[in-house]
Amino acid sequence: MNAPDQTLLTVEHLTMRFGGLVAIDDLSFAARDGRITSIIGPNGAGKTTVFNCLTGFYAPTVGRLALRRGDEVLLLERLEDFRIARTAGVARTFQNIRVFPKMSVLENLMVAQHNRLMRASGYSFLGLVGIGGYRAAEAEARDLASYWLERTGLIEHADEEAGSLSYGGQRRMEIARCMCTQPTLLCLDEPAAGLNPRESAELNELLLFIRDEHRIGQLLIEHDMSVVMEISDHVVVLDYGRKIAEGKAAQVRNDPAVIRAYLGEEEDA
Amino acid sequence: MTDTLATGVNPLPAAFRDAALTAVVAALLGLPLVGFHVVSRSSGMVLEGRVWELATAVALIFCGRLGIVLVNSGSAWPVLACGGVAVLIGVFAPMPGVFLSVVCVAGGGLLAARAGLVMLRGKSGMRKIQARIQSSGTALRGMGAYLGPALIAFAVALPFLPFADRQVIDIGILVMTYVMLGWGLNIVVGLAGLLDLGYVAFYAVGAYSYALLAQYFDFNFWICLPLAGAFAAGFGILLGFPVLRLRGDYLAIVTLGFGEMVRVILLNWTRLTNGPDGISGVPRPSFFGLPFKRRPPEGVESFHQFFGLDYASIHRVIFLYYLILVLALITNAFTLRIRKLPIGRAWEALREDEIACRSLGINPTNTKLSAFAIGAMFGGFAGSFFATRQGFISPESFTFIESAIILAVVVLGGMGSQVGVVIAAIVLIGLPEWFRELQEFRMLAFGAGMVLIMIWRPRGLLSHREPTILLGRAP
Numbered sequence A: 001m002n003a004p005d006q007t008l009l010t011v012e013h014l015t016m017r018f019g020g021l022v023a024i025d026d027l028s029f030a031a032r033d034g035r036i037t038s039i040i041g042p043n044g045a046g047k048t049t050v051f052n053c054l055t056g057f058y059a060p061t062v063g064r065l066a067l068r069r070g071d072e073v074l075l076l077e078r079l080e081d082f083r084i085a086r087t088a089g090v091a092r093t094f095q096n097i098r099v100f101p102k103m104s105v106l107e108n109l110m111v112a113q114h115n116r117l118m119r120a121s122g123y124s125f126l127g128l129v130g131i132g133g134y135r136a137a138e139a140e141a142r143d144l145a146s147y148w149l150e151r152t153g154l155i156e157h158a159d160e161e162a163g164s165l166s167y168g169g170q171r172r173m174e175i176a177r178c179m180c181t182q183p184t185l186l187c188l189d190e191p192a193a194g195l196n197p198r199e200s201a202e203l204n205e206l207l208l209f210i211r212d213e214h215r216i217g218q219l220l221i222e223h224d225m226s227v228v229m230e231i232s233d234h235v236v237v238l239d240y241g242r243k244i245a246e247g248k249a250a251q252v253r254n255d256p257a258v259i260r261a262y263l264g265e266e267e268d269a
Numbered sequence B: 001m002t003d004t005l006a007t008g009v010n011p012l013p014a015a016f017r018d019a020a021l022t023a024v025v026a027a028l029l030g031l032p033l034v035g036f037h038v039v040s041r042s043s044g045m046v047l048e049g050r051v052w053e054l055a056t057a058v059a060l061i062f063c064g065r066l067g068i069v070l071v072n073s074g075s076a077w078p079v080l081a082c083g084g085v086a087v088l089i090g091v092f093a094p095m096p097g098v099f100l101s102v103v104c105v106a107g108g109g110l111l112a113a114r115a116g117l118v119m120l121r122g123k124s125g126m127r128k129i130q131a132r133i134q135s136s137g138t139a140l141r142g143m144g145a146y147l148g149p150a151l152i153a154f155a156v157a158l159p160f161l162p163f164a165d166r167q168v169i170d171i172g173i174l175v176m177t178y179v180m181l182g183w184g185l186n187i188v189v190g191l192a193g194l195l196d197l198g199y200v201a202f203y204a205v206g207a208y209s210y211a212l213l214a215q216y217f218d219f220n221f222w223i224c225l226p227l228a229g230a231f232a233a234g235f236g237i238l239l240g241f242p243v244l245r246l247r248g249d250y251l252a253i254v255t256l257g258f259g260e261m262v263r264v265i266l267l268n269w270t271r272l273t274n275g276p277d278g279i280s281g282v283p284r285p286s287f288f289g290l291p292f293k294r295r296p297p298e299g300v301e302s303f304h305q306f307f308g309l310d311y312a313s314i315h316r317v318i319f320l321y322y323l324i325l326v327l328a329l330i331t332n333a334f335t336l337r338i339r340k341l342p343i344g345r346a347w348e349a350l351r352e353d354e355i356a357c358r359s360l361g362i363n364p365t366n367t368k369l370s371a372f373a374i375g376a377m378f379g380g381f382a383g384s385f386f387a388t389r390q391g392f393i394s395p396e397s398f399t400f401i402e403s404a405i406i407l408a409v410v411v412l413g414g415m416g417s418q419v420g421v422v423i424a425a426i427v428l429i430g431l432p433e434w435f436r437e438l439q440e441f442r443m444l445a446f447g448a449g450m451v452l453i454m455i456w457r458p459r460g461l462l463s464h465r466e467p468t469i470l471l472g473r474a475p
């Protein structure tokens, strides 16, 4: 929708305090459309908190979060969480996976297309009596779902309970579910956590596919530097809520401040 | 329990301790419930102890509990003994009703039979059996496809079956009313996952809507029915709006309070509702304008005249039966259909994970509100049916215990399962009604039914859910 490479998201002076604890301290960065921007940093650096502010789960103490969608600029800090997903088109995954466990994988992806289907079914009233274009809309939604199931290698499991998928499967399903909302910005919170090396490589491929074929801008949180290096176009490094470095992956890797932050963590561990 | 099996520890002492504890609890509870009864003598009413009955009950519970615990750990002989004792008590002890004796003998017999199986097949064989019992739900689910239509066919045919006298049809109406209420509440609790302890309030709103509209404006049943539903739905929205941001326990408490509030208002707003005396003379339903009267008023043809039948009071009862059957089936059809629509899927998703729903752009407040209002609407329909059936309503009929019973029907049926609600309603409402001979022990039978269902299927009778859409490509 946006012109390629245009700035998609601008975060300015984002600060989040929990009582006395400053989880994010005056953070500014920008993410481009059709690019993968990674946020990395040791545990507790405030990465997830950035996502929670972006998606409206926390109201930032200070800061401006501007998202461009077409010609519009939306200020996310003013929108309610579900509106950020609906109007701004920000989709996210969760660090502690959140699927609808008792619903089938396909149903999970249908729920993701709720708003479109609601409109098509006359807010379910027309669908109830069987008039209007609900059938066609549902078939279309199903096609979109099976497209992403194919992409994430879950098509065989479409009719199984989402809760019965493997850990890696659930992670991929969360991404497929996000893609079914047809997002402008995809936010992924440690999608590689708990995956084995083969799954991790597949994940990288999937994210590159989303970037290259669908030209969706992505924000990627990663704890593990090595995973990020391969696929990031831009890296932001956080430590104790503060941005300590920013730039190309190779640049950041050799930054003394970053090395110190990561070494410090290893000493703790 | 299987741990003890694996480690080879003797399960007997622990099981005895467990059973003894259960027996103590039963004795404490049973003392006021069973231990005394009031007899009238010439000198007035006196309390008399019923030691023997209490002892029987406690002994039975001890045996039953011991048996259940041991059967899970695979010991055969003690279980056989427990089952045997239960059977003997069932046969020889004086019981207040044949029903209880039958339950005792059947329960004891089942335990003994399982113990027998263990002895025949050994412990490993038993594990297989155990697995099969666990999967009996799967069998039930396979049956579910036929069970639904079979139940409907039976329900339609019921009034014309040879054994269907007035009493049977009355019980049928009662069970059907609870099935409808259960289905209505199922939308709120089973699908949307909102624990509503005040559902009876909407039932009351529906009943009073009909009674008052009929009294003040002379509206007939068919006009009042949709209005009652609309009023109840309105109340649902009114209540839901402030409270639906609460979660779990908090929501339950607030809805419980709302249920009581409605009852207290009905009780005290004497000018409108006639307070505790209730409203009598609520008009009976007509067969689309044809009244069920022996001598209809001047110029009006009555049902039996129109169809050239002899007058019989049972006509009206049968009509009421079909009325509630149709209302219940509409509720069912509605639920089955809405599950496949986006709003229904959103309800279920909300039950599973609200945060994920928000992240997908679903407005949780509106979605919950719609579930609440629609559930309330069906409660309202059932309420106006109740009013027209009884001909008299008072706040007495809408106490908390009603909400609790409806909730029990939903939960024991296996949250979200339509057929489960029917079976639970039959077990919880139909059986105690059928066994009126138990007199004051009727509610104990109700409790026993609940406990048995919980032991057999802790997640409800039919906890399986069918996906609302299939890709059908899986191998």
Ligand SMILES: Nc1ncnc2c1ncn2[C@@H]1O[C@H](COP(=O)(O)OP(=O)(O)O)[C@@H](O)[C@H]1O
Pocket (backbone or CB within 6 Å): A018, A021, A023, A041, A042, A043, A044, A045, A046, A047, A048, A049, A050
């Ligand atoms: N809701 C909250 N209340 C209080 N403290 C929080 C809350 N959320 C996060 N924090 C704190 O903010 C800091 C950053 O957490 P988080 O963003 O989860 O780190 P990361 O995702 O980088 O590992 C931590 O110290 C954490 O304890």
Ligand SMILES: [Mg+2]
Pocket (backbone or CB within 6 Å): A047, A048, A049, A095
């Ligand atoms: Mg985190």
